[in-house]
Amino acid sequence: xxxxxxxxxxxxxxxxxxxxxxxxxxxxxxxxxxxxxxxxxxxxxxxxxxxxxxxxxxxxxxxxxxxxxxxxxxxxxxxxxxxxxxxxxxxxxxxxxxxxxxxxxxxxxxxxxxxxxxxxxxxx
Numbered sequence: 395x396x397x398x399x400x401x402x403x404x405x406x407x408x409x410x411x412x413x414x415x416x417x418x419x420x421x422x423x424x425x426x427x428x429x430x431x432x433x434x435x436x437x438x439x440x441x442x443x444x445x446x447x448x449x450x451x452x453x454x455x456x457x458x459x460x461x462x463x464x465x466x467x468x469x470x471x472x473x474x475x476x477x478x479x480x481x482x483x484x485x486x487x488x489x490x491x492x493x494x495x496x497x498x499x500x501x502x503x504x505x506x507x508x509x510x511x512x513x514x515x516x517x518x
Contacts, residue, residue, distance in 0.1 A: 433466045441493035449489040
């Protein structure tokens with residue numbers, strides 16, 4: 395039984411790697427590695443359903459450290475997926491993030507890829 399399960403998994407993984415007919419290189423190979431990381435996906439997803447979020451709001455939602463959020467937000471900003479606006483509210487610094495059109499397109503494409511992987515796995 396274990397050998398059959400292992401063979402089944404190997405066949406499924408190969409199918410995912412190859413992709414369905416007409417796909418170039420399979421869906422797994424085409425995933426956006428910038429968004430695929432858990433924290434960056436969470437940032438983009440949170441911004442997709444909110445017009446803007448502050449640093450502290452994102453930090454609270456995602457339950458991550460200041461440094462972790464800063465590094466991942468910078469990577470998304472460098473990719474052109476989010477915009478960062480720094481200002482002051484009285485004497486306190488305020489950092490706000492918004493999802494840009496390129497980030498929304500990247501998220502939609504990523505979700506399409508994940509849906510295709512799920513379909514391929516269920517059909518296998």
